[in-house]
Amino acid sequence: MDHELNHKGVIRGLLFDIVPFIWRSAPVRLPGMMVIRMVEALQPAAQIYLTKQLIEQATLLFQGRSEMFMPVLVTIGWQALLFLAALGLRSLAHMLLLRIKQQAQFQMDREIANKCSRLDFIYFEQPVYYDRLQRTTQGLAYRGLSVLDHFFLVLQSLITLVSLLAVLAGFHWILSVGVLGLIVPSFLINMKLGRKRYKQMFTQTPSSRKVQYLMGLMTGRASAKEMKLFKLYPYMIDKWEKLYWKNAKEKAELERLGQWLSGFAEIFSYAFTVLATLVVLIIGYGNSLSIGVFVAMTQTVTTAKDSVMLIAANLSGIYENALFTGELIQFLRLPDEQEEDHVETLKELPEHWEKKAGADGLAVDGLSFTYPEQTAPALVDISFHIHPGQRVAIVGHNGAGKSTLAKCLLGLYRPQSGSLLWNGRDMGSDELSGKISAVFQDFMQYQLTLKENVGFGRISALDDEERLKEAAVKTGVDSISRSLIYGYETQLGHEYEGGKELSQGQWQRVALSRSFFNIEAELVIYDEPTSALDPIAEAALFEQFSGLVEGKTSIMISHRLGSCRNADLILVLKDGRLVEQGTHSQLLERQGEYARMYGAQAEWYDMNGVIA
């Protein structure tokens, strides 16, 4: 399983991924920061030395040696200087760390966004992807940066410790060995807890996501209508509450265990301090130790013990965060779209296509597609050919496979078998980018300006105002723009202050304009492009449709069979199979699936109208 990372894997990820990543983010500031931390690290030993000095000088002064007054003042001056230097270094380190973190966070988010742009679309359709994305974006990026904090603290504590160990070893080696021995239990305990926290986070991700989803339902705008109408709040609150507390209790249990274990580690280290003080007392008794040295030694033991505990905690912190960040690394390592599958050169068409129509148009042969984690295929052995400039309709009942076929045609899904060629090129090929456009059933309502909403159809021509107007006039969006205060520059949607919300039908017109904005498109796929339009608007649009898509090949998915009557070719899907194809009159003559569907709809609609 994913979360069962071994120690080696974690350390490898840390050394070869996380550290180089952070280094790349701040190649100048990072070494600067390290130097500051090293200087800071020597401060405790210097402070202890000055304290010892001060006590010894003060003892002599109290014994009536007035000439010690000046040295006492000098030592106090040094202490003040040390304090100011430490203060200055701390502020500098704080600012540097902030900048390093901002830079690393920026790089990390950019890499995540870039990765999303390269991932196969199918990833976005799987729960496992959302779980991973949640783990990656929420907290993991932050945890990657925590490695930095831990790393600097380990570095600093290590230098402090070495300087203190030298002081202790000068007194008696047993004290240095004892202090070092403290590191083991504390590190092991913290590491174990880190692994447990990670496993818990991993197993809780789906339910944490559900908790967020339920909360979103209770607070969101889109769900508010039904939530109120069906009086769903008590049910949802109850469901959310149960799940929330299940997760919260598990977390609390783990924290309780953590408190017990860290408590033991603290008691253990305290016992060591007592023992070490006794050792200093015993040795000091035999060697008539000065009070200054005694205070300095006990202070050294306590500071060294604290440094050891800090090192242990931060080392395990690095381990724990590296464990969590492993998720981010795995995410960034997900395979990109399989570019090598895309054929750059003319692909050979199946022989019977060649005979029929040459290499032009859309040639689909033996296409089968099964969604990940599914056993039943959504599309089975589909073959058809569309000539350039043809207007094609795809019809079929709910779940017949129409949208899946559209996504395969757009190169968003990679079929397990079969070939899809546009003018002899693989549909996923980079060469075709910009030549194929679409309006999706669940099209986007960008909470941005009207100009952007239309212009996204061809981002390279975003500022082409003439093109914008042309695309908008075709769908009636131009007249909508005239009613808006800032015209095409008006912010759309309800999510941001000052945004103008459109009706569902108006949004659909905007989405249609988006596809018309891409005048370079040779093939356009419309997945129920008029479902939100009123019947009169739909009829008017269909009347113009032939003109609008003039010169392009168009594929329209529609449930309203009347609107498909004029299509040059109708493809009828049933249970993922292409069961019939032909023109309206040919299919009616056949008396098959299409004729049955058409007959059923004819009973409901006025067959003389365009809207049936």
Ligand SMILES: Nc1ncnc2c1ncn2[C@@H]1O[C@H](COP(=O)(O)OP(=O)(O)OP(=O)(O)O)[C@@H](O)[C@H]1O
């Ligand atoms: N992301 C997905 N993962 C798994 N199965 C899916 C997914 N999307 C669709 N399916 C399944 O694939 C089949 C075809 O769905 P598709 O959306 O292509 O049908 P459709 O003909 O467009 O339906 P509708 O007319 O309702 O829009 C259905 O059985 C559906 O349950």
